[in-house]
Amino acid sequence: MSQDTHMTPELSEGTVQQAEHGSNFPPFDVTTFEPQLVWLLITFGILYYLMSKIALPRIGTVIEERRDRIADDLDQAAQFKQETDDAIQAYETALAEARGKAHAIAQETRERLSAQTETKREALEAELAKKVEEAETRIASTKDAALQNVRTVAGDVAGAVITQLLGDDADAAQISQAVDAAMNQEG
Amino acid sequence: MADNSDETSQSTRLTQGEVGALSDLEKRIHTAQRERHKTDLAESQKRNTDMGVGLRLSTEFIAGIIAGTGLGWLLDYWLGTTPLFLILGLGLGFAAAIMNVLRVTKNMGTSSVQTDDTKTDDTAGNTPGATE
C-alpha cells in the first residue's frame, strides 16, 4: 500500500525528486534501474549464448545417445529373449523325442529280454523234467531189485527156519507164496 | 520303471522353473519398453497440472487493471485530457482483468479434462489448483 503513495509522487514530480526518494523503497528506486538493466542484459546475454551454443547441444546429444542406446539394448534384449524361447522350444521337442525313443528302446529291450528268459526257462524246465523222470525210473528199478533181493532173502530165511524148526525141507513154492503174501500184506 | 518317470518329471520341473524366469524376463523387457514410451507421455501429463495457475488469478486481475489504467494515463499524458482516458482505461482494465481471470479458469478446466482422460492421479493434483 505504501508503495503506491511512493509511486505517485515519483511519477508526477519527475526524475529530480526520485534521486532523493532513492532510499525509501529499494525496488522502486528508479536510479538503480539503469545499472540493473545493464547487468541483466550482460549476464543474461552471456548465459543465453553459453546455453544455446555449448551447454544445451551437449546435454541434448548425451540424452539422445542414451535414449537410442537404451532402445537398442531393449530391442536386443527382446531379440535374445526370442532366441532363448526358440532354443527352449527346440530343446523341449528334442527332449520329448528322445524320451519317446528311450521309451521305445526300453520297451523293446524289455520284451527281448523276457523272451530270452522264457526260452531259457523252458529249456531248463524240460531238462529238469527229463532228469526227474530218469531219477524216478532209476528209483523204481532199484526198488524192484531191492524187493527181489528181499524176497530171495526172505525165502531163504524162511526155508532155513522151517528146516531148523521142522527138520524137514520146505516146499520152495509154498515158501515163496507165503513170502509174497506176507510182503504184500506188509507192503 | 519308477526310476524312469522320476527322471522325466525332474527334467520338466527344471525347465518349468527356467520358463518362469524367462516369462518374468519377458515381462520386464516389455514394461521397460512400455515405460520408455510412457515417459514422454505420462511425465508430460503430470507436468500439465498447472500448479502455478491458482497463483495467477490475483496477479492477472491486478495486471489487467494496471494495464488498462496505465494505457489511459498515457493517452491522457499525450492528449492532455487528464481524467478522461484514465477513467475509461480503468473501466476497460477492469473488464480485461475479469477476462484474464476467466481465461485462466477456463484453461484450468480444459487442462483438468485432458488429464482426466489419461490419469486419475492428475485430477487430484489439479483440484487444489482449481479451488484456489
Place this chain on the structure above:
Amino acid sequence: MAADQAQGGFPVDPIHQFQIQTLIPLDFGGIDASFTNSSLWMVITMFAVTAFTIFAMRGRAMVPGRMQSIVEMSYEFVANMVRENAGSDGQKFFPFIFTLFMFVLFANLFGMFPYAFTVMSHIIVTFALAMTVFIGVTLVGFAKNGLGFLKLFVPDGAPGALLPLVVLIEIISYLSRPISLSVRLFANLLAGHITLKIFAGFIITFVSTGSVLGIAGAILPMGMIVALTALEFLVAFLQAYVFTVLTCMYLSDALHPGH
C-alpha cells in the same frame, strides 16, 4: 517512510535487504553501469548456471553421475514444458526458455542464502525479463502469422456491435501479460523475504529481553522461520516454473493464434 517505521519497530530492517549498493561505480557513455550487489549476484547466478550445465556434463557419461543426472533432469523438465505448452514448433525457442528458467531459478535459490541479494526481488529485473518475453513473443507472432496474429484479439463468438470493445479489452488483456508476469515473480519473492526478515526480527527481540520467557518465546518464531524457509524454497522454484510456463503459453499463442 515504511522503511523508517520498520527500522524503528524491528531490530532487523526487513526492507534493508533489498537495498542496492554500488560496489564499483562504472559509466559507459553516459549509461550508469555501476557494478552493484545486484550485478554481483547476477554474475554469480550466471557462473553457477554455467558451471552446473557445462562442467557437470564434462564427462558426458552414458550412465550419468549425480550432478549429470540433475542437469539432465532440468533439461528434460524444461524440454517437456516447452513441448506441452508451446508444441513442437516451440522447440526452436527452447534455449531461451531454458536460460530463462535456470537464470530465474538460480537467482531465486541464491536469494535464500543469508546476506545474499535476491535479484528477482526488484521489479525492474522481472519487468525487463517479462518485456523481453512479451516483445519477443509478439515479434514471433507477427513473423509467423503476419497480420493473422491479430486474430488473437478477436474472440470466436464475437457479438457484432460489441466487437470493437471486446477487441479493445483483449488488447488491454494482452498488454497486461508482462505486468502480471513480472509482478507475480517480484511480489512473491519480495513478500517471502520480508516475512522471513520480520520473523527473524521477532527472534532477536525476544532473545534480547534476556529473560527465560523471552528465549522460550523465540522458539515459536524460530519454528516459523524453518517452515517459512522451506516454503520460500518452494516459492523460489515455483515462481521460476510459473514464469517459464507462462512464457511457453504466450509463445504457444504467438505460434497458433487460432486457439
